[in-house]
Amino acid sequence: MTAGEKTTKGDCSLATGPNNEVTTSIRIIKVETLNMNDQELGFDVECGKQNNVMNLRDKLVNAIEDSHAELLQRSIEEFELMVKEGKLVDLQDQRLMHSNGMSLLQYAIFKGNKSLALKLLELGGRNFGPLETKTFKGGSSLHHALVHDMPDMVKIIAGNPDEFNMLSASKATGIFFKGTFDGFELPLFLACWSRNIDMVRLLFEINPRVLYHTDSKRQNMLHCLVNLSDDATEEVNDFVHGVIKMILSADGGREALECLLEMRDGREETPMAMAFRKTEYHFIHVILNQVLKRETFRYGSSTSFVEYDISCIESIKAVDGNISSGAPGMYYIGTSSGTLRFPNIFSQHPFRKLLSLRNSANMKPFIVSMVWHMFLMIWLNANSVQRVIIRGERNNGTMIYNGTASVIAGSSLSENAARNFIFVNDCFFLAYGIVSFLKEIIHLLYQIIKARRLHLSWREILERQFNIVTGTGSFALIYIIFSVALFYTSFQYLAGLGNSHMTGSIAIQTCCLYFTIYLRNFEYTSFYILTVMKMLFGDVVRFLLTVVGMFFGFTGAFYLLYDDAYRMSDVATYGDTVLTTYKVMVGMADFNSLIASGTNALSNLYLIMSYIAFTIIVTILMFNMLIGIMANTINEVAEQKDALFELQKLACSMNVERQMFWTKGFVRNAVDKGHLNIKKVLYAGEERKRLFIECLEVNHGNSQTVKRSRNNERRNSNNKTYMGNYNIHAVSYGDTGDR
Known part of the structure; x- marks a missing residue:
């Protein structure tokens, strides 16, 4: 009801009531009317202020989005006028916030508008984040400044060391960051994501401790470089190589990298274990040759003996921290499906020598196993032929010899001798079927349990067990079927429950199919088997x-x-x-x-x-x-025949090694024979036992490099570009605040 309506009601009351009542009524109505008019007037004034501020905010937002310098200048003049009139205090006023939760300064940096961001910064209201909205949760202006290559803004943020340290450790977990930046959360990771080595160096120069920050998955910078290597482009490879060299060139850089190599993420994976699992062999090659290789002796200018720290490649309990870091790298290589990402990995040390040593160590048991399986195939076929050729007639008890009896040498066995021969065979095959079945089931379950302990998903386990190149899962299933068919057939014959020719034929077929696993270890047949x-x-x-x-x-x-x-x-x-x-x-x-x-x-x-x-x-x-x-x-x-053959050799050798569970294992034997060495060295700031292998390297230009192209020559000639004036020292996990 409006004031005018109340006044009309008062006039009606004036005509009907006594004078004193009317006077009182009029007085009350006038007071109420005056009070309501004052309130409405104040509300209109406040609405006017609000509308002016909202209009100013919209103008500033449009100026930022369109990079409109004139509109920004007019809006700034209007803002300064409102500040003088007391309508606004600074740019941090909530009424000037963007609808996404950002301040105007943050929004300008988010849009990558450097000049407008600097002008807004001059007006005060320094606020760089991080944000708490669902879309931009954890994100800050430092994240966006790094992505948009705004070094001046990064330096301004670094003017307040405490604020910079807080923002550099801020994890951007909002929807926008997850979808736009491939899940990279930390400012340093985003600088790597954008392949901007200058911004990475700038962060190290401001505060080298950013190197030890970890994201919500507990992944450090080396984990980030492994994830970045998924693109597998020459640009990414050069960037990864450049970052590693930049860190190494700083004081304490090697020690810092060793510390990072020891850190584990939420899956309990070190960066090297993660790289092996994802087949990022270029990253592995860089780390091995830049961080884990030491020259021990040199002959002339091109020949030298070098030592590789292979504690992440091979596993032995005597090496500190080796078992707790997950599976050795050779496990991941031996269960991978190919080397397309780095085809010549087995032509590089230390993998070439390790593969040669492993094949030599396991060749004798491999040959014994292959010969035994070949004998088993012949035995099964001979037993089947004997069973068909020598049949006793149930009615008169005589023997029938068909025309092919000459196939078996000396087949002049009597009826009783033939039956005894078949009976002994069936007893042996019955026992062999049970033992083979249990052995293969236990072996398969062991592989699955081991993979699950490494936090591999069921999909990853299936891919590794059943990949065509190195997988043994399909052969394990074939052998299980063979064992069951062999046991069932022998049991049927021994129990006199009738013939089981069908299951017997299945046993022979699967036994012959399983033999192809041995053919993968020979270059003459591996290409044919793999292609088929x-x-x-x-x-x-x-x-x-x-x-x-x-x-x-x-x-x-x-x-x-x-x-x-x-x-x-x-x-x-x-x-x-x-x-x-x-x-x-x-x-x-x-x-x-x-x-x-x-x-x-x-x-x-x-x-x-x-x-x-x-x-x-x-x-x-x-x-x-x-x-x-x-x-x-x-x-x-055919294009990758050599690399695939090396993979198949490794898989066959490791399969034989896993089945000989009673032995000390390849690594222990290699250490005992002096092929591998366990040394106590200074690693990651502490004295630790590490596993080493010595290799003779001859540098013929392309022998020890991935690809000495013009890009790599440019990278080496401009080595100073990657060096920053800063010191990186290894620190304990407790000092970083991110462990």
Whole structure:
């Protein structure tokens, strides 16, 4: 109700009431009216102020977004006028905040507008974050200044050391940062993400302790460089190499890198373990050659003996901290699916020498295992042939020898001797099946438990166990099937429950299939085995998944079209129709025998058209495409034949080593023989036992480098570019505040 309405009501009261009541009523109404007018007037004034401030904020935001210098200047003059009038205090006024929660200064830095940010900074209201909104949680102006290459703003922020230290450790976990910057949270990590080595150096110069900051996953800068290496471009490789050299060039740089190499993230992975798991072999190569290599003796200008610290590559309990750092690098390499990221890893030391030593150490047990399996195949086949050739007739107890009895040398065995021979074989195969089954199950479970302890996901475990190049999971399943079939067949024969020729044939087939695991260790056969497996489990599987729908669709149609016709033997049942359709698909069918009789002409015509369509789509198009795809597979394998062969050799050697659980292991034996050395050295600021291998290196230009291209020459010639005037000293985890 308005004041005017109340006045009208008062006038009505004036006509009906006594004078003293009217006077009182009028007086009250006038007072109420005056009070309400004063309140409305004050509210209008306040609204005017608010509108002016909001308009000013919108102008400043538009000026920042459009980089409009004139609009910004006019808005600044208006802002200064409001400050004089007392309407505003400074730029930190809540009414000037952007809708995303940023101040105008923060928003200018966020948009990368350097000049406008500096002008706003002159007006006061220094506020660089971090923010607490869901979108930008943890993010600060330092994050954006580094991404937008604003060194002047970074130096201004560094003017307050306490504020800089707080912002440099701030973890940007908001939705915007997670989606835009690939999950990198710390300012230093964002500088690495943008491949800006100048900004990285600037951060180190301001406060070298930023090197030890960790993100919400407890990952440090070296973990960040491993994640960055996912791009696998020459630019990223050069950047990673440059950052490592920059840290090494500083005082205490090697010690700092050693400390970082010992730190573990939330998965309990060191940076090297993480790099091995993700097959970032270029990063591993840089660390090994820049940080973990020491020259011990030199012959002339090109030949030298060097020592590599391989504590992260091989595992032995005598080395401090080795077991707690996760699996050794060789475990990850031996279960990886390829070396496309770094094809010549096995031509580089120390991997070349380690592979040679491991193969030499495990070659004898490998040959023994292969010969035994070959003998087992012959034994199984001989036992099956003996069982078929020598059969006792149940009715008269005589022996029947078929025409192939001469296959077995000296097959003049009597009936009892033959039965005893088969009985002994069945007893042995029964026991062998049980032992083989338990051994393979325990071995497979051990591998899975070990992988889970390394925090590998089930997907990663499956990929490592069943990858075509080094995986042993498929062979383990084949061996388990072989063991079960062998046990069941022998048990059936011994118990007199009847013959089990089907399971016996499965045992022979799987035994022969398993033998191919040994052929991967020989260069003469590894290429052929790998190519066949890639085509079988890749190209053929994709072909079958594509063709299965068409195959059964046409099979059902053919069976239905023959319903009214005279049922021929080729399509008498649905199963016969499936087999006939398969013959048509592979070109083995006799079309004369498929001519329908007793059906109408239209159905017969449609049947012929269906056969033509089926052969064109499946037999001609899809089969030819399959052949072309398999040709591409052969070429792909041939291009990396040498690297894949080295991987297969390593996988075979490690598989034999894992099965010989009663031995001391390759590393222990290598240390005892002097091939590897355990030394107590100063590492990460402390005396520790480390594992070393000595290698002879001959530098022929390209022998010990990834790629001595012009980019690398430029990097070496401009080495001073990566050096900063700062000192980096290793500190304990407690000093960083981030452990």
